Amino acid sequence: MPEQPVRARLVDVAHAAGVSKATVSKVLNGRQDLSVRPETRRRIHEVAEELGYRPHSGARALAGASTHAVALLIPALANPTYVTIARGAYQRARELGYLSLLAEDFDGQEADGSFSDLVQEGRVDGLLIASARPGHPLLETLSRSPVPHVFLNRSVEGSGRNVTMDVARSSVTALDHLHGLGHRAVGHIAGPPGITPSEVRKEAFLRHADALGLDAAPVASGDFTEDGGGFAARELLRPPAGSARPPVTALYTSSLAQAIGAMAAIRDLGLRIPQDVSVVGNDDLPVAAHLHPPLTTVAMPLYELGTAAVDALVATIEGRPVGDVVVPTEPRLVLRGSTARPAGPGGTP
Amino acid sequence: MPEQPVRARLVDVAHAAGVSKATVSKVLNGRQDLSVRPETRRRIHEVAEELGYRPHSGARALAGASTHAVALLIPALANPTYVTIARGAYQRARELGYLSLLAEDFDGQEADGSFSDLVQEGRVDGLLIASARPGHPLLETLSRSPVPHVFLNRSVEGSGRNVTMDVARSSVTALDHLHGLGHRAVGHIAGPPGITPSEVRKEAFLRHADALGLDAAPVASGDFTEDGGGFAARELLRPPAGSARPPVTALYTSSLAQAIGAMAAIRDLGLRIPQDVSVVGNDDLPVAAHLHPPLTTVAMPLYELGTAAVDALVATIEGRPVGDVVVPTEPRLVLRGSTARPAGPGGTP
């Protein structure tokens, strides 16, 4: 019999190593407040390894230590943006000795239920919240409970717990690109109102459009989905009374799905991409390269957002809160076939 | 002060209700082996509610009860197929009083590490494994440990723990549709070899193509990604020596991403969809309706797969294993613009 099938417990390790539970616990947790001979330390590690010892997380949590787990709450699993964030978070958490769990916070379904429960029930030490929005019941709950948490991507003003990317910069990058191609009328498909990145991106878009002296910079809001992008695109492309051509020659969307929906709408309207309308999406994901035409996007540092958020949360858990953080990596333009010089009369002024 | 900020403990509830810990525990867990006056029972529930009592999961787990949590292991978060499965699983788990956690089992990254750890560390009671593949180190680990688990989507022969969909039927549905339109040469883009649904779908495709008397039914394998679909499509569409036209007039892919990649490849080859090549994808997700052209798909009962898997796992955990399960809902064809009658000489024989 190679090994006993039951879990090895701390006491088993202690017994096999000829020391007490206390010693094993301290050694394995690398505590400094105990002096042990190097040889004893080595033996303990060896035995633990050999027995395949895994501390029981419940027991640890009970004994006052932490669970070494955090949970990432995302608004929509279907949004691939969050997948990248989640990977970053997971990886960094592992490096720090934590386990990162993933939970979908689909609007309303939960109310404030199961997520603060994750903490209340002692399953996790803290929350990474990517699903914050004004009025979310969870915010109320968090504000009067001591649960460590950080907000990522979507931020909560004044919380001092926001981890974000330079979203404003993404608007600038997209606009600079389109402006450089000669576009003078660019529409922006924003995300739902009230959500931080939506607002920030929109403000930055308007501000920079102004700075560049664009002729027109209309904005329409929509969900981060294909449908949301489709509806908004139709709105922005509707020719003004007395005209036959759309009022803009390019669209910048807030999400990749919106861009896909917008592209479908553009074609439905009998327009060509990029000849009649250029499209720039946001968040670069594999599918962008395979669309027709391949989609030019602004790549956001999603993975880094995930890692930075974990860093901030773990710091908070360990009692050294860090304040708001902005991921330093800048948005980057990924040039593909959905953008081109505008055609028609006023091509390049 | 509306309520004390500290967690209410079992003993607090007991004290407030004027009974013992044991009674509270038994009442709240709905145990039958104890008789209590209805009035006492009511009072306990009231007090627990009022105090916002949440049992500490670690303590419960320690005390020999279960953690009331399961984990879903999926091979790729980026694959939206699994999102639907995860939702079904999550929802059903909640209904059964369990919490469903999500973890990505990205190939090799983990080896057999953190997942059986989830159980070893007592974080979950069982695993929903959607990432099984031959030689996966986890399989070895599971076979000699008593961790409750079921395999979903991807099955393990002879395990008696498989929860699957009628994948074979999806090939039949797709082929019937294409055959009905007049196609006599259909290619299949299969998933990676060795993975159950890939093999099953491929076998069923070949068998049914034979039954229908198709002139040609070539198969190419590729990853479930856009690139995988793109490469496989090029292979299947390469004209035979001495000919100028592709050997097939339609493609049936194993995933939605493959279909997207295949569509891009088809266009790259200067062919039109659906006039020159029809495309049927697998798994119906929102984006399919927004592609160009909108993609005809075979919708699989993914949500039901998730719920069924949880049912099976919970049954296993509670000591009444159920054996292999096939979700009864049949695949359903969702007709869109990517399929049409084949053009050219032999349109309809």
Place this chain on the structure above:
DNA sequence: CCGTCCAAGGAAACCGGTTGACTGAAACTT
């Protein structure tokens, strides 16, 4: 040579539940 200090580790309480054995009182038998 005796007291002190330090290195090395141990004993036991405790975390918050669960559980099976047990008990006191009331009700029912015979």
Place this chain on the structure above:
DNA sequence: AAGTTTCAGTCAACCGGTTTCCTTGGACGG
């Protein structure tokens, strides 16, 4: 009236760690 059930709960051990104080034996200082 005494014995037996049933009812309505209670007791206390236990789950597997962590942590706070102790203990002990030898080295060292004076």
